[in-house]
Amino acid sequence: MKQLRFTKMQATGNDFVVIDKSVVSLPKLARKLCDRRFGIGADGLLLLEKSKKSDFRMRIFNPDGSEPEMCGNGLRCIAVFAHKNKIAPANMSIETKTGILNAKVTKDKVKINMAEPQSVKLGLDIGIDGKNYQVHYINTGVPHLVYYVDDLKNVDVYNLGRKMRYHPLFKPKGANANFISTTGKGALNIRTYERGVETETLACGTGAVASAIISSIIKAIKSPIKVYTRGGLLKIYFRKQNHKFKGVFLEGEAQVVFEGKIFN
Numbered sequence: 001m002k003q004l005r006f007t008k009m010q011a012t013g014n015d016f017v018v019i020d021k022s023v024v025s026l027p028k029l030a031r032k033l034c035d036r037r038f039g040i041g042a043d044g045l046l047l048l049e050k051s052k053k054s055d056f057r058m059r060i061f062n063p064d065g066s067e068p069e070m071c072g073n074g075l076r077c078i079a080v081f082a083h084k085n086k087i088a089p090a091n092m093s094i095e096t097k098t099g100i101l102n103a104k105v106t107k108d109k110v111k112i113n114m115a116e117p118q119s120v121k122l123g124l125d126i127g128i129d130g131k132n133y134q135v136h137y138i139n140t141g142v143p144h145l146v147y148y149v150d151d152l153k154n155v156d157v158y159n160l161g162r163k164m165r166y167h168p169l170f171k172p173k174g175a176n177a178n179f180i181s182t183t184g185k186g187a188l189n190i191r192t193y194e195r196g197v198e199t200e201t202l203a204c205g206t207g208a209v210a211s212a213i214i215s216s217i218i219k220a221i222k223s224p225i226k227v228y229t230r231g232g233l234l235k236i237y238f239r240k241q242n243h244k245f246k247g248v249f250l251e252g253e254a255q256v257v258f259e260g261k262i263f264n
Contacts, residue, residue: 007256009256012254016044018047040114056087058074063106063146065188068195089259090106114209126167128160140213148180153190155191164177164193176206182221190207194207205250212238213245237251
């Protein structure tokens, strides 16, 4: 039985296990390490690999073993990890499945540029259990639904979010479901059901970006937009150019929680 060294990290409550050693059967390892009863417990497994195009490459695996294209909070965590371990400078480039993205680490705060939003579809009507819901769709590296609610505290994120995530309209990959409300001060409150994690997480970086961009279109909220997650504050920056969104950035804290080793 081999020992595997790891670092546990969190970004606004979105927690990850980080390793920088290539191992076989990563989906199986992710399922084991992310298990909150029999493993370390996390919303995802982050792997740091060498890259010929940038300072390093990031891969992420969900607790169910699937590999998504992108994770905003995961990117912020691995940027802090790389800087603390002298793998990359404070201003770094990171190769991802969505392209090369840049990150800037300032103490425990990280600001990263995000892929340009794609596939915006407003006012989609979807039926769930005989009721109609109007949602908005956008891809901010991974697909997201945005649904406005009046009572965010009491919304059934798990059950309704799960049904939205698996709705036939978004097959085969499905979509993350974001429930948001506006504060009246150019800010948002958000709760997210994440695919791959298959439950509500305390924060979702790409979901925060998705909600900010949609709210800029629907509610005319201007950049920068403060997004209050259950795990803390995120800031989203962007500029509009010819009906498109350019220079999209996600900013927030990311920290090491603890380090250790586990038998693999």
